[in-house]
Amino acid sequence: MKRTEIATYGEFGLIKHLTDKFKIENPSTLKGVGDDAAVLDYSQKRVLVTTDLLLEGIHFDLVYVPLMHLGYRAAVVNFSDIYAMNGHPKQITVSLGISKRFSVEDLEQIYAGINLACEKYGVDLIGGDTSASLTGLTISITCIGEADADKIVYRNGAKENDLICVTGDLGSAYMGLQLLEREKIAFSGNDDVQPDFEGKDYILQRQLKPEARMDIINLLAEKGIVPTAMMDISDGLSSELFHICTQSNIGCRVYEDKIPINYQAAVMAEELNMNIVTAALNGGEDYELLFTASLEDYDKIVTMEGIAIVGHATKSALGLQLVGREGEEIELKAQGWNSLK
Amino acid sequence: MKRTEIATYGEFGLIKHLTDKFKIENPSTLKGVGDDAAVLDYSQKRVLVTTDLLLEGIHFDLVYVPLMHLGYRAAVVNFSDIYAMNGHPKQITVSLGISKRFSVEDLEQIYAGINLACEKYGVDLIGGDTSASLTGLTISITCIGEADADKIVYRNGAKENDLICVTGDLGSAYMGLQLLEREKIAFSGNDDVQPDFEGKDYILQRQLKPEARMDIINLLAEKGIVPTAMMDISDGLSSELFHICTQSNIGCRVYEDKIPINYQAAVMAEELNMNIVTAALNGGEDYELLFTASLEDYDKIVTMEGIAIVGHATKSALGLQLVGREGEEIELKAQGWNSLK
Numbered sequence: 001m002k003r004t005e006i007a008t009y010g011e012f013g014l015i016k017h018l019t020d021k022f023k024i025e026n027p028s029t030l031k032g033v034g035d036d037a038a039v040l041d042y043s044q045k046r047v048l049v050t051t052d053l054l055l056e057g058i059h060f061d062l063v064y065v066p067l068m069h070l071g072y073r074a075a076v077v078n079f080s081d082i083y084a085m086n087g088h089p090k091q092i093t094v095s096l097g098i099s100k101r102f103s104v105e106d107l108e109q110i111y112a113g114i115n116l117a118c119e120k121y122g123v124d125l126i127g128g129d130t131s132a133s134l135t136g137l138t139i140s141i142t143c144i145g146e147a148d149a150d151k152i153v154y155r156n157g158a159k160e161n162d163l164i165c166v167t168g169d170l171g172s173a174y175m176g177l178q179l180l181e182r183e184k185i186a187f188s189g190n191d192d193v194q195p196d197f198e199g200k201d202y203i204l205q206r207q208l209k210p211e212a213r214m215d216i217i218n219l220l221a222e223k224g225i226v227p228t229a230m231m232d233i234s235d236g237l238s239s240e241l242f243h244i245c246t247q248s249n250i251g252c253r254v255y256e257d258k259i260p261i262n263y264q265a266a267v268m269a270e271e272l273n274m275n276i277v278t279a280a281l282n283g284g285e286d287y288e289l290l291f292t293a294s295l296e297d298y299d300k301i302v303t304m305e306g307i308a309i310v311g312h313a314t315k316s317a318l319g320l321q322l323v324g325r326e327g328e329e330i331e332l333k334a335q336g337w338n339s340l341k
Numbered sequence: 342m343k344r345t346e347i348a349t350y351g352e353f354g355l356i357k358h359l360t361d362k363f364k365i366e367n368p369s370t371l372k373g374v375g376d377d378a379a380v381l382d383y384s385q386k387r388v389l390v391t392t393d394l395l396l397e398g399i400h401f402d403l404v405y406v407p408l409m410h411l412g413y414r415a416a417v418v419n420f421s422d423i424y425a426m427n428g429h430p431k432q433i434t435v436s437l438g439i440s441k442r443f444s445v446e447d448l449e450q451i452y453a454g455i456n457l458a459c460e461k462y463g464v465d466l467i468g469g470d471t472s473a474s475l476t477g478l479t480i481s482i483t484c485i486g487e488a489d490a491d492k493i494v495y496r497n498g499a500k501e502n503d504l505i506c507v508t509g510d511l512g513s514a515y516m517g518l519q520l521l522e523r524e525k526i527a528f529s530g531n532d533d534v535q536p537d538f539e540g541k542d543y544i545l546q547r548q549l550k551p552e553a554r555m556d557i558i559n560l561l562a563e564k565g566i567v568p569t570a571m572m573d574i575s576d577g578l579s580s581e582l583f584h585i586c587t588q589s590n591i592g593c594r595v596y597e598d599k600i601p602i603n604y605q606a607a608v609m610a611e612e613l614n615m616n617i618v619t620a621a622l623n624g625g626e627d628y629e630l631l632f633t634a635s636l637e638d639y640d641k642i643v644t645m646e647g648i649a650i651v652g653h654a655t656k657s658a659l660g661l662q663l664v665g666r667e668g669e670e671i672e673l674k675a676q677g678w679n680s681l682k
Binding site for chain 2 (some may be wrong): 030031034035036037038039040041042043044046047048049050051052053055056057058059081082084085087091093095096097126127128129131132133134135136138140142143144145147149152154155230231232247
């Protein structure tokens, strides 16, 4: 494969080379890359801002994450935070710290992934920073989104008796990660062994190329539903329930048998002798939405594809309860993934 | 000194601990830290967005940069980009990547510096991300600012015959860096030697604790002057002139004897046998403003303190010319600081 050294381009030449392919699509983007700051028009909407820092060896392992997927994923996880406010992502800035072992072609791969995500979700690249790094790859993305002032959904609006809903399925991304880790170990030092990914495409895709739930946000708007509280599931259902319950001052009862699990993920858990419900509760990285909605919306929600009602909100004093398959109650703890430990 | 391990706090506890002292001051900040995204109201103004990534060993050296200064500086350099658009910074997000060698007290120092900058410049901390790092310290800051739609100043608006102006003095931050580097070498391996910083406080402060030119932006507004083009001087005057001339499709004549130089910086250059004009042209990190203004504003600008008229814009075909003290012409080249080389 062709390898062009990054020093071939100057800093500005490199940024131009990497960002030239990106088109500006949103009317709110008045000026993108190329000045001291980007200029946006949010006179009709509220501005949402979220940011994520991804560090090599902590948030991703380049042994099994292709650079294009990494770029796609880095963008999408930020979009997910904007959808979690019931908004729509519109602009991102991308800063990269890159060491000498990366070539221009490597960066092109990362940006190709970011571009793919931007095109799919209708987001403009408006700026960033590219710098040498003495060590690993660093990706910092800030995403700006828009929302109608009266439709923004926070974490603190859930009320007693509200429905607790999750989208898609949970635990699949974590099982995908377990699979990748297993094959990495099996593969290391043994060039003859090919990783065994047959029949596991779904969980791999969930780990390597997650999607944000734009479709659900559009669907909720179409049905006239404004959730009472919402967040995206990046750290695992337990941890996110903990946030919503704390900030809304409620408790919850969530039913184990209502938690949506994918078949491939369940099979993988079986194979690895792991508990798939634990993966769903604490695995994280699913980038599904957890939201609460008024009981009045029950009839609408129950017919909506891709949304599962997993429980309901209770008085704060009742705590966070998981109701098992035999009716037993287990107190939920926020054991979300924590890179600082 | 007390050392609290970062693992003592969870991720959310740590963020809360570090950001609790920050107050929300701006009416445009509707919701800061604590949800999936911050929420801002920019219905009356345009939104400006800029971002910077600072990596240990590339952009700063912790041997001589105190953590509090680092935090202050990291915030201020972003504010500078917003002022360079003729806007005012209002919100920042701060993401930190931190390795085990840092304690909670270290992070408190960084945030104390950021807080000081935020208070001085009237900026709200609205979010961020804190993560472990396997290697050095990483700081990624995104700054959001506001500007009146008809007052935003880009790099591409300079016209032939416009005045070329710079604020403050140039080259001092670079001479401060040279001093720090010299003392670092003299100091290493020799505990008895104390660094010699006497009479050099100004250039040290310019390197370690730069300020953004909020005062100049306010002054220009007061006098009713809207520059035709503007940017901040982070890479050196040559490099920035190059950007403005290219994007505005003009040339320029800049007079060597008009470039504002501080006395301490000149003495330091002499001591180190360096050329102070070269430092002013290519040193960078001064965070002063370079702007062009219509000739009609000459009478106002010539009386304004802290602004020097250093030359004028010419036809593009005439290129970028530095006129020396003897009247000789030297073509300017953009040799700005480039971390990628």
